[in-house]
Amino acid sequence: MxxxxxxxxxxxxxxxxxxxxxxxxxxxxxxxxxxxxxxxxxxxxxxxxxxxxxxxxxxxxxxxxxxxxxxxxxxxxxxxxxxxxxxxxPAPDVLAEDGSVLDAIRTLPENYRNAIYLHYYEGYTAAEIGRMMAVPTNTVLSWLRRARAQLHTMLKEEIEDEVV
Incomplete structure (x- = not known):
């Protein structure tokens, strides 16, 4: 360039x-x-x-x-x-047709939210995210793991609430 x-x-x-x-x-x-x-x-x-x-x-x-x-x-x-x-x-419609997952992502702490967004929406690897956010790669991997666990819990509770 x-x-x-x-x-x-x-x-x-x-x-x-x-x-x-x-x-x-x-x-x-x-x-x-x-x-x-x-x-x-x-x-x-x-x-x-x-x-x-x-x-x-x-x-x-x-x-x-x-x-x-x-x-x-x-x-x-x-x-x-x-x-x-x-x-x-509410989450804007421009990002997802069904806002439930995006709404859940937006409730995560900032570092988890950004790691999830950069990895899943923009396609960056943990190493690339680490360089962008000035943190070690393993920290990003921890953020992603914890964010997924929190999302799993939140969405599981949401589904259980809908069933009841």
């Missing part, structure tokens, strides 16, 4: 990864308006970024990391302002 100009890298990023960045933002924000703001912020940061991307995969990982960090900043800012976040917002 070293031969592409900054404008060409930006155009490539918007064309190929704007939907991915939006899905990541929706997954980590509590409302679609915040997710849309995050997408704008991510691409604005890309416009001002002076670094060089080694590959297209490096560009995608950078975009996703910036999106996750920006979502975290928004959540942190909301808590600092003592703003009540509505935890009961």
């Amino acid at each position: 070293g031969q592409l100009t900054r404008n060409e890298v930006f155009t490539l990023a918007v064309q190929r990864y704007s939907d991915t960045v939006y899905r990541t933002a929706v997954h980590n924000c509590r409302c679609t308006a915040d997710a849309e703001d995050v997408v704008q912020d991510v691409f604005e940061k890309l416009l001002h970024y002076n670094g060089i991307f080694e590959s297209e995969e490096h560009l995608k990982a950078w975009l996703l990391r910036v999106a996750i960090n920006r979502c975290r900043d928004l959540t942190r800012a909301a808590h600092q302002k003592d703003t009540e976040l509505d935890e009961n917002l």
Whole structure:
């Protein structure tokens, strides 16, 4: 990607990864308006970024990391302002036809939620997620295992409640 100009890298990023960045933002924000703001912020940061991307995969990982960090900043800012976040917002329809699994994922702790999203929705390996999130690969594997166990428990209880 070293031969592409900054404008060409930006155009490539918007064309190929704007939907991915939006899905990541929706997954980590509590409302679609915040997710849309995050997408704008991510691409604005890309416009001002002076670094060089080694590959297209490096560009995608950078975009996703910036999106996750920006979502975290928004959540942190909301808590600092003592703003009540509505935890009961339904999952947006853009991510899944049946929101029950996605709703369950959104209740997981942030590190579990991001590991699940990056692994299952974006196809990253545990090692790649570890590099993106600056944690050891085994930590990511633990997060994935614990998240799956929590999801299994939550969804099993949901099914049992429906049967009764």
